[in-house]
Amino acid sequence: MDIDTFRSETRAWLEANCPAEMRTPMGEDDICWGGRTFEFRSPAQKQWLKVMAAKGWTVPAWPKAYGGGGLTGDEQKVLTEEMHRINARPPLQSFGIWMLGPALLQFGTEAQKRHYLPQIARGEIRWCQGYSEPCAGSDLAGLQTKGVDTGVHFEVTGQKIWTSYADQADWIFCLVRTEPDERKHTGISFLLFDMQSDGVSTKPIKLISGASPFCETFFDAVKVPKDQIVGERGQGWTIAKYLLTHEREMIGASDSALFAKSDLAEDAVSAIGLDETGRLDDPMLRADLGQFLIDEICFDAHLEMTGAYMRAGHELGARSAELKYLGTELNKRRQSLRVAAGGSDDLVWEGTANDAGQVAKDWLRSKANTIEGGTSEVMLSILSKAVLKLPG
Amino acid sequence: MELLSEDQQLIADSATGFLRAGHSIAAFRALRETGDTANIAILPELAKMGWMGIVVPEELGGIGLGYRAAGLIAEELGRNLTVSPFVSSAILAGTALSTSNSQAQKIWAPKVAAGEAVLALALDETAKHRPDRVVTKVTGEADGLKLNGRKTYVVDGGFADRLVVTAKRGDDLCLLLVDPLAAGVTLTSQVMLDSRNAATVVLEDVAVRDADILAQGQAAERALAKTLAAGRAVAATEQLGIAKAAADQTYDYLRTRKQFGVHIGQLQALQHRAAELYCELAQVSSLIAAALNALDSDSADVETLTRAAKAKMARVGQQATEEGVQMHGGIGMTDEMDLGLFMKRDRALAEFLGDAGHHTEWLLRQRGI
Numbered sequence: 001m002d003i004d005t006f007r008s009e010t011r012a013w014l015e016a017n018c019p020a021e022m023r024t025p026m027g028e029d030d031i032c033w034g035g036r037t038f039e040f041r042s043p044a045q046k047q048w049l050k051v052m053a054a055k056g057w058t059v060p061a062w063p064k065a066y067g068g069g070g071l072t073g074d075e076q077k078v079l080t081e082e083m084h085r086i087n088a089r090p091p092l093q094s095f096g097i098w099m100l101g102p103a104l105l106q107f108g109t110e111a112q113k114r115h116y117l118p119q120i121a122r123g124e125i126r127w128c129q130g131y132s133e134p135c136a137g138s139d140l141a142g143l144q145t146k147g148v149d150t151g152v153h154f155e156v157t158g159q160k161i162w163t164s165y166a167d168q169a170d171w172i173f174c175l176v177r178t179e180p181d182e183r184k185h186t187g188i189s190f191l192l193f194d195m196q197s198d199g200v201s202t203k204p205i206k207l208i209s210g211a212s213p214f215c216e217t218f219f220d221a222v223k224v225p226k227d228q229i230v231g232e233r234g235q236g237w238t239i240a241k242y243l244l245t246h247e248r249e250m251i252g253a254s255d256s257a258l259f260a261k262s263d264l265a266e267d268a269v270s271a272i273g274l275d276e277t278g279r280l281d282d283p284m285l286r287a288d289l290g291q292f293l294i295d296e297i298c299f300d301a302h303l304e305m306t307g308a309y310m311r312a313g314h315e316l317g318a319r320s321a322e323l324k325y326l327g328t329e330l331n332k333r334r335q336s337l338r339v340a341a342g343g344s345d346d347l348v349w350e351g352t353a354n355d356a357g358q359v360a361k362d363w364l365r366s367k368a369n370t371i372e373g374g375t376s377e378v379m380l381s382i383l384s385k386a387v388l389k390l391p392g
Numbered sequence: 393m394e395l396l397s398e399d400q401q402l403i404a405d406s407a408t409g410f411l412r413a414g415h416s417i418a419a420f421r422a423l424r425e426t427g428d429t430a431n432i433a434i435l436p437e438l439a440k441m442g443w444m445g446i447v448v449p450e451e452l453g454g455i456g457l458g459y460r461a462a463g464l465i466a467e468e469l470g471r472n473l474t475v476s477p478f479v480s481s482a483i484l485a486g487t488a489l490s491t492s493n494s495q496a497q498k499i500w501a502p503k504v505a506a507g508e509a510v511l512a513l514a515l516d517e518t519a520k521h522r523p524d525r526v527v528t529k530v531t532g533e534a535d536g537l538k539l540n541g542r543k544t545y546v547v548d549g550g551f552a553d554r555l556v557v558t559a560k561r562g563d564d565l566c567l568l569l570v571d572p573l574a575a576g577v578t579l580t581s582q583v584m585l586d587s588r589n590a591a592t593v594v595l596e597d598v599a600v601r602d603a604d605i606l607a608q609g610q611a612a613e614r615a616l617a618k619t620l621a622a623g624r625a626v627a628a629t630e631q632l633g634i635a636k637a638a639a640d641q642t643y644d645y646l647r648t649r650k651q652f653g654v655h656i657g658q659l660q661a662l663q664h665r666a667a668e669l670y671c672e673l674a675q676v677s678s679l680i681a682a683a684l685n686a687l688d689s690d691s692a693d694v695e696t697l698t699r700a701a702k703a704k705m706a707r708v709g710q711q712a713t714e715e716g717v718q719m720h721g722g723i724g725m726t727d728e729m730d731l732g733l734f735m736k737r738d739r740a741l742a743e744f745l746g747d748a749g750h751h752t753e754w755l756l757r758q759r760g761i
Contacts, residue, residue, distance in 0.1 A: 265759040280761040290752035293759065297700040298679040305678035308395055322671050383670055384663035388643050392658035 006075055010082045017051045019044035023087045027358065028211075032092050034123025036170050052091035053122045059097055062105065066113050067121030073311035095164065096120035096127040100173045102246050103190070107231040107239050116192070128195070130160040130174030130217060131240065138378050140175075141185050141237055145219065147176035153223040154178060154191060156199075159216065162372070166202040166215035169195050179234045188236035193224040209364040210349075247373045248324035249316060264289060264334065268341040285340055292333055299330050318386035325379040328369035335359075335366035394681070396464075403461045406441060407468040417730050420473040420587070429589035430551040431475035432510075439507025444482045447622065448490050453502030459622060459687040463629040463680065470633025473733055475588060477510045479626055480548040485511030487622040488556050488567060491615040492607040496569050500554065512552035513619070514543040514570070514593055521746040523558070523620060530561040530568070530600060537600040539570065542593070547744065549591030550581030556606065557595070558616065565613055567606040574598055586733075586740040618687075621698040623745045625683040628698075628705035631741045632673075632680055635705075635712035638734040639669055642716045662719060669715050676701070676708045696758070699751035706748035709738040 001009075021044040032038070032045055040046040052058050055069060060076050062068020071079065083090075101120055104113055119125040136143040145158025156176055166172070171194055179187035195202075199222040204212035231239050268289060273281050280286040306323065310316060316323075338359050339346045349357040370376040384390045396404060415434065423431055438444050446462045448454025462483060469478055481504055489501040489511075503509035517527055528541025539559060549555060555570045572579045576598035581591045607615045643666060646657030656662055683697040713735035717724035724731045742748070 265756075265761045269761055274761070279756070286756060286761060287752075289761065290756045293755055294700050294703045294748075294752055297696065297755075298675050298704045301682040301697070302675035302678035305395075305681060312395055319674075322674055325668075326671050326675055377664065380664040380667035381660065383667040384657075388663075388666055388670055390643070390646055390657035390663050390666065391655045 003074055003078060007078045007082065010079055011085075013055075014082055014086060014088060018083075018086060018088045019048055021045075022048045022089045022091075024089075025087070026089050030089065032090075032123065033094055033126055033165070033168070034092050034096075035094075035126025035168065036124070037168065038123070038126065048089070049091045049123055056121065058092040058123065059101060059117075059121045062101065062117065062121065066105075067118035077307070077311070092123045094120065094123070094126060095129050095169075095173075096125065098250055099129055099243050099247060100127050100192075103173070103230060103239050103243050106242060107190075107235070112230065125170045126165070126168065128163050128166045128169035128172050128217075130163055130166075130172045132162045133159060134161050138375055140240070141188065143175055143177060143188065145174070145176050146180065147178040147189060147191060147224065149178065149226075150223075153225060154189075154229075156191065156193070156219045156222040156224055159218050161205075161216050162214045163202070163217040164214055166195070166217045167204055171195060172200075172217070173230070175236050175240055178236075182234055185237045186234045188240070189233050190230040190236040190239045191224050192228045192230065193222060197222050197224070199223075207364075208367070209361045211361070211365070244374060245317065245320045248320040248379070264292070264337055264341065267338060271341050271343060271345065285337070288340075289337060292330075292337055295330060296334070299326055302326070318382055321374070321379040321382040322387075324373060325370075325376050325383075329376060331369050332366050335363040339363040396460075399457055400461050400464060403446075403457065404464040404468075407465045410437075410441065411468045411472045411474050415474040415476075416472050417733065420475060420733070423475055424587045427583070429475070429583055429587060430477075430548070432551060434474070434476050435507040435510070438476060438478065438482070439505070443478065444507045445486065445505025446482055447486045448482075448501050448505045452490065452497070453505040454486070454490075455505075458684075459625060460681065460684040462622075462626055463684045466626045466629040467633035467636075470630035470635075470737070471637040473634070473730075473737060477512075477548045477552075479623065479630065480512045480552075481510045483626045484513045484619055484623045485556055488513070488606060488615055488619040491618045492567060492611065494606050495603050496606050500569065503553075509553040510548060510551060511554045511556055511569075512546050512549040512591075513623075514546045514549060514555040514557045516545045517541070517543060519544070521743070521750055523616065523746075526558050526560050526565065528557065528559040528595060530559045530566055534602060537602075539568070539576075539595050539598040539600050541595045543595070544592045545744070546579075546591040546593055548589055549579060549593060550589040555593065558612075561608065564609040565616065566608045567612045567615055568600055569604045569606060570595070570598060570600075584740055586737040588737075588740065617695070620745060621694050622687055624702040624751075625680065625687055625698045627741050627744050628701045629680050629684065631705045631709040631738055632677060634734045634738050634741075635673060635709045638712045638716040638731055638738075639666075639673060641730060642666065642669075642719050645720055656719075665715060665719070669712055672708045672711060676704050679704055696755065699746075699754055702746060703748040703751040703755075706742040709742055713738050 021042055030041060032049055056064055056067060057069045057079065059067065060069035060071045060079055064070040097120060101117060104116055131140060133143045133145060145156065145160065147154035147156045154176065171192060174191050174193065175188050176191050177187050178189040199220040201218045202215045205214050205216060206212050268280055275281040306316065342359050345354055346359045348354040349360065442455040443465055445454025446457050446465065447459060449456040465478065469476060485504055489497050489504060500509065500511065504511055515523055528543065530537050530539050532538045541559060543557065546555065552572060555572055557568050557570050559566045559568060570577060576596045578594040579591050581589055584590050646662055646666060647655060649656050680701045683701040686694045686697045713731065716731045717735065720729065720731060723729055
């Protein structure tokens with residue numbers, strides 16, 4: 001189908017099928033994560049997921065055989081543009097879509113793909129990611145959670161931390177040290193298991209924003225059937241690195257609520273007002289906004305170019321660290337400017353006024369952007385070695 | 393990360409080959425020694441390759457390959473610090489001529505494209521770029537028009553065959569051609585910090601014929617807007633070439649210089665600064681490419697993108713050259729190294745056609761704040 005026909009058909013389909021309530025701006029609470037225990041916030045949210053999943057458009061890039069839309073790069077771009085045009089919310093967001101899916105597509109067996117991917121596409125199973133540990137943060141490959149081969153199972157014991165939404169997840173994809181005699185990077189395997197298994201427990205961590213999106217996750221002799229390994233034994237780090245690359249591209253380019261773009265200029269004017277020359281009545285904030293707006297235009301252009309580059313069939317590789325670094329540092333500035341523009345109004349924390357401090361909460365949340373998925377400093381170290389080829 | 397058409401790739405290859413071979417930084421140093429700020433000898437060579445007519449349409453004697461292609465040349469000019477009237481004559485005058493419809497256009501566009509004449513834009517009147525505050529004026533009746541005013545930072549004005557002057561005629565903006573040898577024109581040629589030429593020009597009762605007027609009124613506003621947009625984007629591209637060259641020399645130094653018994657590139661403090669510079673260069677490259685593409689497609693965001701590109705490149709150019717000197721240490725301060733040459737040229741281009749503050753202010757106004 002030529003791309004113009006695809007566009008007009010997509011536009012008509014979205015017009016007919018996207019409920020009006022799914023065309024309004026969304027906060028973090030409005031995200032549809034799917035999963036066994038997910039409670040839809042409205043019938044419209046449930047309907048929107050259903051029709052999009054039936055089209056394969058919760059995961060438009062995946063092959064149709066695995067529940068995807070089988071769209072080409074150009075078609076995906078059109079779908080995104082058409083959804084933006086009507087402010088359509090993403091029907092489903094999940095670590096299954098962002099992380100596990102791409103790993104399975106690359107490293108999974110055919111049976112694993114046919115079993116797990118359609119469940120992700122339909123939002124039936126919600127996944128969490130078991131990577132970081134208390135003693136393995138930036139030095140992720142130093143992880144100690146162990147998986148002992150008992151013949152039929154890996155018996156998994158240890159602790160993970162910063163496991164996003166572990167308390168609400170159905171399954172986990174988890175890095176586990178199964179080869180204790182191998183070296184640091186080659187002793188790790190990539191295991192999948194049900195969070196309802198005996199021996200799994202979770203404990204939410206309260207953050208400075210007041211929310212608890214992350215958990216501590218404990219494993220006490222959890223029995224994981226040996227066919228629930230992705231790739232080979234000891235190949236976990238390779239898969240994890242592949243996924244981190246993917247995650248960084250995604251965080252950098254994110255469309256998610258974390259990076260929801262408000263119109264900073266408009267917000268600032270409504271909060272502060274203009275002086276008699278028609279300029280924002282706060283010259284220093286205005287100057288900071290000016291620099292920010294230039295940098296935002298610049299980063300948007302870079303995302304656009306990078307997208308075109310990847311659609312032309314090129315791999316980004318280590319350069320995903322560049323997007324992650326730039327995108328997250330920029331978002332921190334965006335959130336700082338938003339909260340500064342609001343002045344004391346944005347210090348309101350509780351109650352119904354001022355959206356219960358949402359701007360301040362977003363600002364605090366954004367501080368994690370340059371930590372999660374690899375810190376800015378780790379990104380710069382990756383770039384200095386992999387791209388600039390600096391020594392050591 | 394360049395996604396180029398076949399024509400553009402050919403231009404990129406010939407720019408790299410031609411400039412690195414015969415017009416490298418060593419050639420720039422030789423010109424500086426002899427006090428040659430014009431390098432007029434390069435003009436026939438540039439014209440032969442079609443570069444002087446790169447944005448001039450074929451029917452006016454150019455090759456009309458557009459601004460993205462022009463950027464590929466400008467980036468190499470920056471990298472090699474090549475002295476040439478490419479930005480002043482091929483881009484600024486070339487665009488002004490191509491977007492005006494007048495008798496003067498038919499005469500001068502082919503000459504510019506053929507390298508038979510150099511035209512320089514006489515626009516600024518104050519130390520800061522304020523293109524909308526033109527005091528220079530044309531007065532009198534047809535066939536007895538007089539031009540009065542003062543222009544500054546007329547880049548390449550010292551050896552130009554004609555000046556493209558902005559002036560007011562009543563409330564109308566005018567773009568007109570002035571012969572620097574004409575009666576009433578006092579031109580003072582200056583050597584600038586980048587060893588290039590810029591002139592100040594005093595205009596006293598200079599006689600203007602109707603045929604000298606390139607455009608007037610709304611046509612002049614349109615032509616000037618496109619000219620400045622093109623100039624900004626291409627000047628920023630030259631700066632990008634400079635910044636990349638400074639960064640490359642710096643990365644090389646980090647790989648080879650030893651202190652404390654290790655290569656200094658092993659020190660995380662320097663690694664991170666180098667990588668940060670790399671990220672900034674990567675994103676500003678994309679912005680500049682987007683600005684050049686917007687000029688080629690005449691898209692609605694030409695103003696925003698070219699101004700953002702100029703403003704952003706001013707900051708990244710400064711970062712690249714300053715980090716280059718700092719990471720080289722003392723030797724970076726010597727004239728023997730190229731870093732100082734990069735820094736000086738970068739500084740001139742950062743000011744040329746509006747600095748970061750100028751274009752950021754425009755954006756803020758445009759966003760209603």
